[in-house]
Amino acid sequence: MKNKYLVIYNDLVQMIQQGEFVSGDTLPSEHELSQQFSTSRETIRKALNLLSQNGYIQKVRGKGSVVLDHNKFEFPVSGLTSFKEISDQLGQDFKTVVHEVFTETANNQLRSKLNCSKDVKIWKISRSREINGERIILDKDFIREDIVPDITKSIAERSIYDYIENDLGLDISFAKKEIVVESVTEEDRSYLDLRDHSQVVVIRSYVYLADATLFQFTESRHRPDKFQFVDFARRTK
Amino acid sequence: MKNKYLVIYNDLVQMIQQGEFVSGDTLPSEHELSQQFSTSRETIRKALNLLSQNGYIQKVRGKGSVVLDHNKFEFPVSGLTSFKEISDQLGQDFKTVVHEVFTETANNQLRSKLNCSKDVKIWKISRSREINGERIILDKDFIREDIVPDITKSIAERSIYDYIENDLGLDISFAKKEIVVESVTEEDRSYLDLRDHSQVVVIRSYVYLADATLFQFTESRHRPDKFQFVDFARRTK
DNA sequence: TAGTGGTCTAGACCACTAG
DNA sequence: TAGTGGTCTAGACCACTAC
Numbered sequence: 051m052k053n054k055y056l057v058i059y060n061d062l063v064q065m066i067q068q069g070e071f072v073s074g075d076t077l078p079s080e081h082e083l084s085q086q087f088s089t090s091r092e093t094i095r096k097a098l099n100l101l102s103q104n105g106y107i108q109k110v111r112g113k114g115s116v117v118l119d120h121n122k123f124e125f126p127v128s129g130l131t132s133f134k135e136i137s138d139q140l141g142q143d144f145k146t147v148v149h150e151v152f153t154e155t156a157n158n159q160l161r162s163k164l165n166c167s168k169d170v171k172i173w174k175i176s177r178s179r180e181i182n183g184e185r186i187i188l189d190k191d192f193i194r195e196d197i198v199p200d201i202t203k204s205i206a207e208r209s210i211y212d213y214i215e216n217d218l219g220l221d222i223s224f225a226k227k228e229i230v231v232e233s234v235t236e237e238d239r240s241y242l243d244l245r246d247h248s249q250v251v252v253i254r255s256y257v258y259l260a261d262a263t264l265f266q267f268t269e270s271r272h273r274p275d276k277f278q279f280v281d282f283a284r285r286t287k
Numbered sequence: 288m289k290n291k292y293l294v295i296y297n298d299l300v301q302m303i304q305q306g307e308f309v310s311g312d313t314l315p316s317e318h319e320l321s322q323q324f325s326t327s328r329e330t331i332r333k334a335l336n337l338l339s340q341n342g343y344i345q346k347v348r349g350k351g352s353v354v355l356d357h358n359k360f361e362f363p364v365s366g367l368t369s370f371k372e373i374s375d376q377l378g379q380d381f382k383t384v385v386h387e388v389f390t391e392t393a394n395n396q397l398r399s400k401l402n403c404s405k406d407v408k409i410w411k412i413s414r415s416r417e418i419n420g421e422r423i424i425l426d427k428d429f430i431r432e433d434i435v436p437d438i439t440k441s442i443a444e445r446s447i448y449d450y451i452e453n454d455l456g457l458d459i460s461f462a463k464k465e466i467v468v469e470s471v472t473e474e475d476r477s478y479l480d481l482r483d484h485s486q487v488v489v490i491r492s493y494v495y496l497a498d499a500t501l502f503q504f505t506e507s508r509h510r511p512d513k514f515q516f517v518d519f520a521r522r523t524k
Numbered sequence: 525t526a527g528t529g530g531t532c533t534a535g536a537c538c539a540c541t542a543g
Numbered sequence: 544t545a546g547t548g549g550t551c552t553a554g555a556c557c558a559c560t561a562c
Contacts, residue, residue, distance in 0.1 A: 053531070073402070079547060090533045095548085105463060108499040111548045112541035116499035119402065165310070165356065226342060227518045231468065231488060231511035249486065249511060251468060261560095262345040262353035274468035274486055281464045281518065290550070316528060327552045332529085348529045349560030498541095 055096035058087050062097060066106055066117060076114035077107060105282045145180040148206045149241060153195050160192055163256070163267045171195040175206050176241070181276070184243045188250075188271040197265045221260035228254045229279060238271055251277040292333035295324050299334060303343055303354060313351035314344060342519045382417040385443045386478060390432050397429055400493070400504045408432040412443050413478070418513070421480045425487075425508040434502040458497035465491045466516060475508055488514040 065071060078086065083094045098115055101107045107115045156164065156172045164172065172192050179187035191210065193201070198214060205213045214220050232252050234244060242250070250271045257266040302308060314320070317335065321328045335352055338344045344352045393401065393409040401409065409429050416424035428447065430438070435451060442450045451457050469489050471481060479487070487508045494503040 055531080076547095081547085090535095091548095092534090093532060096531085098548095108460065108495065108497075109548065110498050110541085111539070112546080113498070114541095114547060118495075118499065119501075223345065224519070229466070229514075229516040229518070231486075231514055247486075249468075249484075258345065258355075261347050261350070262355065264356075277466075277468055279466040279516075281466070282461070292550080313528095318528085327554095328529095329553090330551060333550085335529095346529065347560085348558070349527080351528060351560095 054087075054089055055093050055100070058083075058089070058094065058097035059100045061087075062101055063104075063106060066101075071117045073117055073119040075117045077117065079114060143180075143182050146207050147178045147180065147185070148203050149176040149178065151175050151201055151203050151206050156192075160267070164192065164194060165264050166194055166196075173198065173201050175201065175210070177206060178241045185241060186243065186273040186276045188238060188241045190269045190271070192267045194265045197259070197263065220265075223258050223260040223262075225255040225257045227256070230254075231274070242271070242273060244273060247274055249274060291324075291326055292330050292337070295320075295326070295331065295334035296337045298324075299338055300341075300343060303338075308354045310354055310356040312354045314354065316351060380417075380419050383444050384415045384417065384422070385440050386413040386415065388412050388438060388440050388443050393429075397504070401429065401431060402501050403431060403433075410435065410438050412438065412447070414443060415478045422478060423480065423510040423513045425475060425478050427506040427508070429504045431502045434496070434500065457502075460495050460497040460499075462492040462494045464493070467491075468511070479508070479510060481510060484511055486511060 062077070071077060077083070077098075080091050080094050080098065083098075084091045087094065098107065098109065101115070102109055105118060107117055109115050151173070153171045153173050155168075156166065156170065160172060161168070161170075164170075166172075173195055175189075175191040175193070177189045177191075178185040179189065193210075197220070198218065201210065201213070211222060215222060230252050231249050234242075234248055234250055238244065238250055244250075251274050253268075253270040253272070255266075255268045255270070256264055257268065258264050299314070308314060314335075315323065317328050317331050320331045320335075324331065335344065335346065338352070339346055342355060344354055346352050388410070390408045390410050392405075393403065393407060397409060398405070398407075401407075403409075410432055412426075412428040412430070414426045414428075415422040416426065430447075434457070435455065438447065438450070448459060452459060467489050468486050471479075471485055471487055475481065475487055481487075488511050490505075490507040490509070492503075492505045492507070493501055494505065495501050
């Protein structure tokens with residue numbers, strides 16, 4: 051966090067969150083900010099673009115940077131967030147139950163999803179996520195064994211992302227994901243407390259490392275009444 | 288489209304789509320590109336950042352810009368897209384049926400959603416979307432009448448976004464949206480061909496103009512088997 | 525070590541908004 | 544017309560990757 055533009059970004063976020071600027075206000079001009087933070091205008095613009103991308107402000111040419119109502123949504127489980135991060139945020143009663151952790155030679159379908167060759171083995175991990183005593187999410191992970199060689203049950207119980215990033219020192223960068231609704235399977239029935247639901251929300255993600263290798267495919271199956279997704283879409287023409 | 292960085296962006300997109308670079312290749316270096324396009328490196332970087340944001344490449348420090356597999360998803364109904372744009376893209380048999388178009392004084396709930404005062408009237412528009420003869424989406428729009436004064440049934444049948452952008456000259460900029468699954472209502476039952484489904488996927492959007500005014504709130508209710516959402520999430524720490 | 529992308533600067537000109 | 548953000552430049556130094 052020593053990058054100048056990140057420091058400025060965080061300063062401004064904090065000011066907005068503390069109510070120093072409220073919805074409808076305009077921030078000081080880029081010129082003014084560059085003097086206040088004793089930096090160049092391009093660096094200020096980098097910070098402001100970050101604010102804009104994250105929904106804090108909208109830049110209007112000839113007018114200024116208008117502060118938006120950032121609290122319209124209060125529970126942003128958007129982007130790429132691990133179950134552990136969510137549970138840390140919410141402080142409710144969370145638990146992970148691990149069903150399976152083993153490696154297998156990938157079949158054709160999985161090989162094409164993970165762009166890997168015949169001799170690469172794949173970890174298959176299956177976990178239920180309990181919130182307040184109810185199993186509402188079933189996570190099925192497929193991870194390339196040549197990139198993440200060791201996964202144990204206890205790692206899967208804590209956080210695989212934690213292990214990959216902190217212990218292995220790999221850098222998870224981003225994910226492409228698809229959200230659809232599907233009928234429940236036998237597997238869903240046995241690992242989830244479905245009540246009367248006959249459908250689940252399925253999030254399929256392809257996860258990449260910072261060096262652009264695709265190393266994981268995940269299917270996350272959610273009981274529909276507990277599912278929420280928040281998105282922030284800029285219009286591109 | 289006269290901006291230099293946009294021209295470069297589009298050139299590169301086209302090259303990738305035509306297979307001049309395939310998944311795993313690295314693009315020419317920024318230095319090289321800046322010579323090829325006779326421009327500065329910062330301008331090249333702007334174009335490359337666009338490519339990265341849209342999932343075409345991933346930039347790796349010390350290595351280069353790695354081309355990604357952009358065809359993992361083939362049907363990107365992501366971002367802020369109007370029904371008309373989707374139907375234009377797909378060339379299937381689409382139809383819009385307008386149920387209601389009228390103005391009303393906003394109640395408290397709607398006023399807080401649209402950030403407007405007591406005396407502002409709100410358009411309420413309700414439309415079903417048919418694909419291949421089945422009504423699978425119910426769109427309920429709430430639009431500030433002080434910003435969009437005239438909406439007719441025939442405008443609602445074509446495209447309200449078209450009307451707002453092309454006829455009124457307003458500039459729709461972005462939306463915050465939330466996706467949840469909810470039980471069907473009586474309204475859903477009467478306006479949608481639900482088959483046996485007892486739940487719908489609900490997308491609630493807040494839509495802003497380029498000058499940062501919030502002018503529309505939309506509830507788009509989809510039959511779950513026809514719903515798909517594609518997202519591209521970069522990890523921010 | 526050579527080459528890559530990441531950050532930062534100090535300036536220029538343009539397009540747009542507001543009074 | 545004065546002030547705003549948008550684009551673009553030509554250079555500098557740094558952090559990282561690969562060889």
